[in-house]
Amino acid sequence: MVPALDLAALLSLSFFVPLVFLLVSFPPFLRLLVRKGRVSIDVHKGPAFKVPEPAGPLLFAGVLVGEIVVFLATGSLVPVAVTLGAGVAFAIGLVDDLYVLGGRTKPLLLILAGLAFAGVILLKPDLYTPVLFFPLIESTSPHFIVYTVLAIIAFPVVSNAFNMMDSFNGEISWFTLLTSLALFVGVALRSIFTGFSVIRIETILPLVAASVVFLVYNRYPSKAFDGDSGALMFGAMFAGLAVIGGVEIAAIIAIVPAILNSFYTLSSVRGFVERRRIKSRPTYVGEDGKLYASTEPSAPNTLIRLILLAGPLGEKDLVDNIVVLTAFSCLLSVAVSVLTWVY
Amino acid sequence: MKLAPLILIEFAAFLLIIGETYAFFEFVILFGGIPHSFSTFTIATVARVTLTAGLGVLWFVVMIGLTRLYVRSKLRSLTPKPSS
DSSP: OOTTOOHHHHHHHHHHHHHHHHHHHHHHHHHHHHHTTOEEEOTTTOTTOEEEOOOHHHHHHHHHHHHHHHHHHHOOSHHHHHHHHHHHHHHHHHHHHHHOOOTTHHHHHHHHHHHHHHHGGGTOTTSOOSOOOOSSSOOOOOOHHHHHHHHHHHHHHHHHHHHHTOSSTTHHHHHHHHHHHHHHHHHHHHHHHHOOOTHHHHHHHHHHHHHHHHHHHHSSSOSOOOHHHHHHHHHHHHHHHHHHHTOHHHHHHHTHHHHHHHHHHHHHHTSOOOGGGOSSOSEEEOTTSOEEEOOOTTSOOOHHHHHHTTOOBOHHHHHHHHHHHHHHHHHHHHHHHHHHHTO | OTTHHHHHHHHHHHHHHHHHHHHIIIIITTTTOSOOSHHHHHHHHHHHHHHHHHHHHHHHHHHHHHHHHHHHHHHHHHSOOOOO
């Protein structure tokens, strides 16, 4: 424990230590992936475009370094709980990157991430408050069992939702950055206006730092893909941070594009099916290199298909559209946080 | 402007999430109060499960309805019209 550190120093450390660690480690890690032959074809550009994958292990190392800083500085179990949940999701994602898990196996295994996270409440009873806070109206009554069950289920749901937002250059990195910033604003407002524990803000910053650095390498044209290990870890960490921050409603609103995307895909293909097994594609690449929405009636209704129905787009423009939709949901999320904590 | 219909769908999802989550935590879970016998416990449980499923169905119907409306209108505009 380092009790002498003031709040500004702690916030800076929990952001800049993982940021610098990742900025320094990314180039050699990508070279290592290439040397080991861990590269994937960028399917929207052609077989000649090979991108190192998975960057998930390094991204997890980055958030781990940040959470260790928070733990050492505060001695709190909050970063431990978040890291446990994210770590289990990362491990499941890494197995999927290396061996490919089934469409149903992955969500089932991800419940373990929720259990690992919720298990910490046995050591720290105030890890989360089983109450939901709504804008303008009063909070709900406490419901420990229902809340805990929903918190555990949130891990597979949110992790898979993040994973489904990982199809195009820069999509997952923009999505994670914007949603984690919305989460940060929500918890910061709660801390400022209600005196809520600032440790919860510090715990969010390693995720923000990791998504900033990853955006540098993942934006169009991508120099790194996170793999399922990265996307599932981002999702599990987001779920854990929303619960420990007590900003569940704002967090759900921030990820509405991912919720809609998952909902459309699951309702179109009728269940959890590994994406590599979906026969009818929602989109296709035209001869002009642009992405088109499939006009086949059996094509799954993904968010991407809905955007492309308005007209074909290049990959970069398509991701810009997703960023606009995500920015809108994050603005709604911030509005929810302001109405909940300020008024 | 091309994204306006999708932003509207997003806004509808936002309203449904807030409304339904509040309804679930404030009304559905507490529905029937504290049961005093096995029969009232069973009735309250069945009612809570039914109401929860009802909230899920409401979300499903509204979202699917809005999306189908959007997809149909877009596919109609993509289909070439026969020249007269």
